[in-house]
Amino acid sequence: MPRMIALVLKHRVAIILALTLTISGLIVPGYLSGTTLSLGLDRAAAIGLIATGLTVLLIAGQIDLSGGAIFALAGIVSVILQPSIGILPAAFVGVLVGGLSGAINGLLVVGLKVNSLVLTLATMLIFRAVAHWITNSQPVSGIDIMFSLAMAQIYLDIFSIRSTLFIVLIVLLHVWLTRTIPGRNVFAVGSNPTAAEESGIPAGRIIFFGFVFAGSLAGVAGVLQSLVTNTGSPVFGSELTVAVIAAVVVGGTRLEGGRGSALGTLGGVLIMAALTMAMEFQSVPAYIQQVVSGLILILLVVLDRTVHTRGRTAGAIPLLVTKNPITTGGKT
Amino acid sequence: MSEIASETDRDSSSERFARGSRLVDLLSKTGLSLAIVTVILYGSFSSPVFFTAGNFLNILTSMSIIGIVVVGMTFVLVVGGLADLSVPATIACGAILSLGLQPIIGPVPAFIVAVALAGLIGSVNGALVGYLGVNPIIATLGIGTVALGIVQAAVGGVIVYGANPSSAEFVKGRLFGIPVVVLIFLITALIGHFILSRSFWGRWTLATGGNYSAAEASAVPVKAVKAGAFVITALAAGISGGLLGLTLQSARPLIGQGYEFSAITAVVVGGVSIMGGFGSVPRAIAGLIFVQLLTNVMVLEGVRTPVQGFVLGILIAGAVGMDSALRKRGIA
Numbered sequence: 001m002p003r004m005i006a007l008v009l010k011h012r013v014a015i016i017l018a019l020t021l022t023i024s025g026l027i028v029p030g031y032l033s034g035t036t037l038s039l040g041l042d043r044a045a046a047i048g049l050i051a052t053g054l055t056v057l058l059i060a061g062q063i064d065l066s067g068g069a070i071f072a073l074a075g076i077v078s079v080i081l082q083p084s085i086g087i088l089p090a091a092f093v094g095v096l097v098g099g100l101s102g103a104i105n106g107l108l109v110v111g112l113k114v115n116s117l118v119l120t121l122a123t124m125l126i127f128r129a130v131a132h133w134i135t136n137s138q139p140v141s142g143i144d145i146m147f148s149l150a151m152a153q154i155y156l157d158i159f160s161i162r163s164t165l166f167i168v169l170i171v172l173l174h175v176w177l178t179r180t181i182p183g184r185n186v187f188a189v190g191s192n193p194t195a196a197e198e199s200g201i202p203a204g205r206i207i208f209f210g211f212v213f214a215g216s217l218a219g220v221a222g223v224l225q226s227l228v229t230n231t232g233s234p235v236f237g238s239e240l241t242v243a244v245i246a247a248v249v250v251g252g253t254r255l256e257g258g259r260g261s262a263l264g265t266l267g268g269v270l271i272m273a274a275l276t277m278a279m280e281f282q283s284v285p286a287y288i289q290q291v292v293s294g295l296i297l298i299l300l301v302v303l304d305r306t307v308h309t310r311g312r313t314a315g316a317i318p319l320l321v322t323k324n325p326i327t328t329g330g331k332t
Numbered sequence: 333m334s335e336i337a338s339e340t341d342r343d344s345s346s347e348r349f350a351r352g353s354r355l356v357d358l359l360s361k362t363g364l365s366l367a368i369v370t371v372i373l374y375g376s377f378s379s380p381v382f383f384t385a386g387n388f389l390n391i392l393t394s395m396s397i398i399g400i401v402v403v404g405m406t407f408v409l410v411v412g413g414l415a416d417l418s419v420p421a422t423i424a425c426g427a428i429l430s431l432g433l434q435p436i437i438g439p440v441p442a443f444i445v446a447v448a449l450a451g452l453i454g455s456v457n458g459a460l461v462g463y464l465g466v467n468p469i470i471a472t473l474g475i476g477t478v479a480l481g482i483v484q485a486a487v488g489g490v491i492v493y494g495a496n497p498s499s500a501e502f503v504k505g506r507l508f509g510i511p512v513v514v515l516i517f518l519i520t521a522l523i524g525h526f527i528l529s530r531s532f533w534g535r536w537t538l539a540t541g542g543n544y545s546a547a548e549a550s551a552v553p554v555k556a557v558k559a560g561a562f563v564i565t566a567l568a569a570g571i572s573g574g575l576l577g578l579t580l581q582s583a584r585p586l587i588g589q590g591y592e593f594s595a596i597t598a599v600v601v602g603g604v605s606i607m608g609g610f611g612s613v614p615r616a617i618a619g620l621i622f623v624q625l626l627t628n629v630m631v632l633e634g635v636r637t638p639v640q641g642f643v644l645g646i647l648i649a650g651a652v653g654m655d656s657a658l659r660k661r662g663i664a
Contacts, residue, residue, distance in 0.1 A: 063469070112653040115606045117414060117469065121593060122648035129641030137638065242473055255467040287484035287585070294477030301466050301474070 013267035024278035044273035045162040049221035053214030061190040061257025062116040069127035071237035074098040074219035075226030098219015106211030131234040139233040148230040174262035191258025396517035403524035404568030407561040412541035412608025418476030423588025426573025439499035447570035454566020458559025494581035503578040525613040542609030
């Protein structure tokens with residue numbers, strides 16, 4: 001029986017996702033159709049791409065609040081440059097801006113040795129300010145609406161370009177995190193940076209590239225969003241930060257670092273997207289949707305917390321105590 | 333006494349270090365006051381309206397609402413609770429309920445109920461962070477979302493308007509020539525300062541933030557102290573929200589948006605460490621005054637809003653960078 005519970009808890013993300021999809025499928029008519037799922041997946045991709053980058057950072061024990069601002073900034077740059085250098089080069093520059101913003105975060109966090117929460121709060125304000133600055137706080141629009149339509153095209157009834165990109169990237173990230181040495185090192189840095197540094201793992205460099213990776217992916221997400229909507233706006237992505245953190249944490253990645261998984265993040269993103277879709281289809285008011293997603297977040301985190309502490313106290317220590325003839329009074 | 337003397341002797345033995353650390357020491361103690369004086373001087377020379385009683389009264393009034401939150405947020409940072417991101421929700425709770433309940437139970441009971449319910453939200457935060465050990469960012473983010481949703485559901489998700497003009501008159505009016513809001517802010521700040529710097533609770537708060545395990549071993553009720561910081565912040569935000577609602581005579585659900593970051597900015601700029609264990613209410617308020625004066629000067633100079641965001645971001649980054657630099661030297 002305990003093994004059953006452990007199994008359920010281990011695969012809780014997959015189980016919750018399956019439950020959400022099943023219940024929504026039963027209640028909401030037309031929920032499990034290709035169109036609905038592809039739409040949901042496409043919308044989840046923006047959150048998912050940023051979440052992919054954040055997963056690495058959280059595992060390394062850092063956090064990035066500036067993802068939403070980078071998302072907006074990269075999108076704006078990719079739209080503004082379209083008339084002068086063409087759509088694809090502009091998109092490339094947009095992603096580059098994302099990576100550069102991430103590099104600024106990384107340099108400051110590693111160089112100044114400051115708490116990434118406050119620092120990325122500061123850079124969030126700065127990036128957002130730059131986005132407002134270069135657009136005069138007005139939305140900007142791209143040159144070719146047909147290209148946007150092509151970008152939003154659905155293939156095989158279910159995949160759009162960005163949802164495919166998101167899924168491919170997160171699977172690659174999973175392989176990288178679990179099967180390669182640099183990937184394992186990220187976990188080492190997250191669980192104990194000093195110990196990692198002592199064992200010859202370049203903790204600073206890993207954290208720096210973590211920020212660059214997160215920034216680049218926020219940039220990719222922003223550029224794709226701008227290409228699909230043919231618009232760049234300084235207010236884009238302001239509500240994304242919370243959604244992204246929630247999705248990653250629901251997927252079982254710890255904010256304290258050292259624990260997490262890319263596939264878990266995929267699950268987390270899909271759970272949140274499936275829930276939002278179902279509630280929107282049932283015209284649940286936005287504030288009730290907030291209550292539901294907030295409760296799920298809290299529930300999963302508390303569950304994670306209690307399981308983790310129970311695993312330590314009820315698993316390891318009592319085993320020693322109960323098997324020890326001295327502590328049990330010699331009656332073994 | 334002799335110990336102190338020998339300490340200073342040893343310090344001055346190496347002249348190079350002594351000179352450096354004395355300068356840094358001086359900077360860390362007087363840096364903020366110097367900055368405030370500089371801004372005041374610059375403001376008075378550059379703008380004829382800056383150094384007038386009217387303008388200062390404006391600054392005071394506008395900083396009072398956020399100042400009440402700052403007092404609470406100081407406790408969260410000092411106790412090592414990182415930050416309370418549920419402030420927008422608790423402010424909205426205070427504002428929406430203190431206006432929405434007016435017709436039913438009268439203005440004063442409505443205000444009290446609103447603040448009490450905000451405190452309840454804080455105690456849920458506190459229970460999660462202090463007793464269950466959930467990461468403060470996630471806990472306050474999640475509970476904030478849930479609480480905001482519930483408050484909105486309670487009033488039907490609409491903007492609430494005030495129904496009692498006399499209470500609005502009182503809040504907007506003056507007592508002994510000082511605006512009532514400012515008076516309430518000053519009283520809150522005094523109480524907060526007394527608790528943090530003069531009471532056993534404050535000593536416990538500093539001890540818990542400085543070294544959690546050591547405080548626990550010294551029989552400090554660390555869990556309660558940590559939880560208490562979130563209750564204090566929520567109560568402060570509730571009061572602040574109630575006053576904001578009464579001043580504006582209308583409350584929308586997003587009324588408190590951005591207040592959490594403004595409060596964190598002020599506290600961090602004031603030199604209170606995000607790592608906990610160090611800080612005081614006057615320091616945080618000095619940070620707030622500096623930020624408010626700077627913003628005021630920028631507004632008078634006609635600096636565009638995005639640039640102001642840019643400057644604020646750099647200010648936060650600089651403040652945390654300095655905090656970590658001072659920490660390394662063991663001064664702050």
